[in-house]
Amino acid sequence: MSSVLVKNVKKMYSLGKAKIQALKGINLNIEKGEFFVLAGPSGSGKSTLLNIIGCLDYPDEGEIRLEDMPVSEYTDAQLNRIRLKHIGFVFQSFNLIPVLNVYENIELPLLIRPDISQKERNARVQAMMEKVGLAGQKRQKPYELSGGQQQRVAIARALVTGPKIVLADEPTANLDSGTGIEIIELMHEINRRESTTFIFSSHDPKVIRRASRILYLEDGVGKERVQ
């Protein structure tokens, strides 16, 4: 079953007075449970495509369907809800909220889910902390954690809402080699156990090696390769 369907997506954005065609007609079909990588050099359009798949941006042309929902036609408010319920994000710079501790950072997306009770919220956060191996660092703030630990918190935050899709933009770029491997292994493990679709934007060989499929992007054009 298709998790993400991208049909002839084009995107242009302005950089000052210059106009840049970031995507020039991308076609893509990512199945449920895939460990998919968008590879390519800097400026190839990886992050742009990731943002569009992640419902953070609209394509200028083309269509996006997530779990069979025509998200490219949705309003801002609808996209908010899609992101909240169905998508998790992991960033290169972790992007944890500095004033919140580990528990609170993971809990953050659940605060705006009125359908989840406090008891269930507590249970989910606890389970996530254990899953990523941070149950003992519950009260620590991000500045007290290593890069790898911070990224684990970010992964937990991305997964705590039970999303169907996790988008990770260069998740190992700010980590040393050993830690990067740990993080990828963790996400791979979760992907295998829970069939969560993972879509990476990366040029890290450690990530690319584990991908089931890769889309190479260069100058806004994609070429697919199956591993």
Next chain:
Amino acid sequence: MRLLGLSFKNATIKWWRSLTLGFFIFAVSFTMVLSGSFITAAKSKVDKVVTNGITGHIQIRSDQTIEGDMAVQYNPGWDALRPIDASTVSAIGKIVRERFIDVRLYPMVRRSAFLTKGDKREETMLLGIAPDFESYKEAFLLKEGRYLEPGAEDEILLTEEQANTFKVRTGDTISTATRNIYGLNSSVDLKVVGIGNYIMLSLFSYKANYTSGSIVGKLAGTIEGEATDLLLYQQDRDMAKIYVNELAAELKAKGIKNTITANEKLKSEDLEIRDLDLDSADTGGVMLSSYEEMGVTYKGVSDTMFVLLNFLVAFLLIIVSILIVNLVYMTGLERYREIGVLRAIGFSRFQVIRIFMGEILSVSLISGLFGVLSATAVAAVLGMTGVASPIPALDFMMGKTLNLEIDPKSIVINMAVIIGFSFAASFYPAYKACSIDPAETLRAV
């Protein structure tokens, strides 16, 4: 933890910024409440001065008296003040004693007159008070000498301005001359026993002189027992309006014609001077006025002070608002990335705005509350101890001390104003910061 908890945590992290904002809001709210208490006390003082010294809580005058706000129109002219006849005075006194036991009644005889000494002459109004009338001492602050001896018929109090004009001191005599109700000139020499000033009213060169009611009556040619005014005082001044209506009904029931000036909205220019018919059996009626109608001009001054204060406070609030706008704008720039992340997680624009505004509003609420409560505590203490006049020479402005008064309604209003301004000032910059396209913010991440 809720979103408000996140706002609060953000506010505490940048504590120096929150402290700066908090200090200004504290200062504004403290100033608002304390100065408001000062103005409330000053207004109340004016009220008390007018009522205690001149008009009473309820004032009864002859309905043939041509006078509007007697507290202002201190020199209404020879024939404007008509006496209430003695039998009516007596009847009203009996009604008040029997039916309104917590009300005290003091007859007053007023007369326009001249003070003369040597070749100097000046208009004034004589306030002839009853021997047991004491509350005038709260309105007239002595600089020299003493107050009137109860029952003494040859004493007078002068204002400082009058004393300087006539170059008299306590112990000297001064002549008072008037034209009595029969149109004949009459005069008497009186001993100056005290020199002072009317609190607040001296600012308006209020010229009136306390002396005995008996001597003014003799000067005016009135019969013993007649009075131009009956001043009524009750325990609860604010009940005056109700008492006026009740008293009017009682007087009517006893056959005493009366009008309530507030209902009639009488103006001086609408009234005509009628010749006093000394032979007529028609004793005329009376008019009842509550203190709220008197001294409106003076109250207008304290209202003006209040408006000026509000301008100052508004200026301070504008400065605080500019500070808030800058703060939120800076915060938006600094937390550009955080906004993008929150939007990516699924926070709507308004949820993120709520977080930003929550930071400002939590600081405003805490520091505003602290400012209001501190000022209330200070005002409460100064209400008990009183604030001494900073310059003794200016005692006549507020008395020797001014006891601050707290208006609970103004405390609530002040808090609402602080929160309102904080809300208004923080909304737009927060909205602008949170309206950035999340994809754009994350492109920079």
